[in-house]
Amino acid sequence: LAKTTQPISMDSYEGQEVNITCSHNNIATNDYITWYQQFPSQGPRFIIQGYKTKVTNEVASLFIPADRKSSTLSLPRVSLSDTAVYYCLVGALLRGYQKVTFGTGTKLQVIP
Amino acid sequence: DADVTQTPRNRITKTGKRIMLECSQTKGHDRMYWYRQDPGLGLRLIYYSFDVKDINKGEISDGYSVSRQAQAKFSLSLESAIPNQTALYFCATSDLTDTEAFFGQGTRLTVV
Numbered sequence: 174l175a176k177t178t179q180p181i182s183m184d185s186y187e188g189q190e191v192n193i194t195c196s197h198n199n200i201a202t203n204d205y206i207t208w209y210q211q212f213p214s215q216g217p218r219f220i221i222q223g224y225k226t227k228v229t230n231e232v233a234s235l236f237i238p239a240d241r242k243s244s245t246l247s248l249p250r251v252s253l254s255d256t257a258v259y260y261c262l263v264g265a266l267l268r269g270y271q272k273v274t275f276g277t278g279t280k281l282q283v284i285p
Numbered sequence: 286d287a288d289v290t291q292t293p294r295n296r297i298t299k300t301g302k303r304i305m306l307e308c309s310q311t312k313g314h315d316r317m318y319w320y321r322q323d324p325g326l327g328l329r330l331i332y333y334s335f336d337v338k339d340i341n342k343g344e345i346s347d348g349y350s351v352s353r354q355a356q357a358k359f360s361l362s363l364e365s366a367i368p369n370q371t372a373l374y375f376c377a378t379s380d381l382t383d384t385e386a387f388f389g390q391g392t393r394l395t396v397v
Contacts, residue, residue: 214373275329276327
């Protein structure tokens with residue numbers, strides 16, 4: 174079961190690009206990397222998922238190097254509304270009898 | 286209408302009381318989950334269900350029970366509530382690919 178390590182917190186000014194890196198040294202061949210965003214008192218919300226190289230959607234980009242032992246979530250030009258906790262997950266939410274945990278995530282604070 | 290609806294949104298109950306948290310979803314997904322969130326601990330899996338007849342314990346199932354009444358409904362019960370079960374509870378669903386999970390808005394439970 175792949176374990177993930179992320180920074181506990183980050184601060185950024187409005188308008189800047191934010192990169193949050195997640196380490197997952199024990200990622201398995203079949204594992205995907207998924208990121209969720211959670212606002213206070215709300216349920217987590219799916220942001221992006223990838224397997225290798227780069228994935229981009231309307232919200233973020235996900236960069237995954239060839240060895241897949243880490244991944245970086247990139248949020249372009251953040252605004253105050255991007256202040257949230259960001260979780261990196263490896264594997265599926267549940268696959269077979271694996272139980273993927275969310276961990277404590279990275280608390281991003283966007284400063285005016 | 287929300288894809289995943291949890292009721293109640295807030296509840297205060299006394300130690301020793303039985304309480305049920307309800308979850309319903311309109312996504313048509315087979316997989317449903319109950320998580321608990323405590324400050325600084327991320328989300329922890331309580332129970333999960335792959336379909337109506339398949340229910341499994343998560344990492345912190347002691348003191349909880351569940352019922353999958355239909356594909357769309359998954360309820361969580363605390364048979365005899367205790368104060369350390371005070372937390373924010375989330376229900377979630379996903380399809381068979383586990384690509385993306387959809388979370389409810391959460392139930393804030395306080396046991397006094």
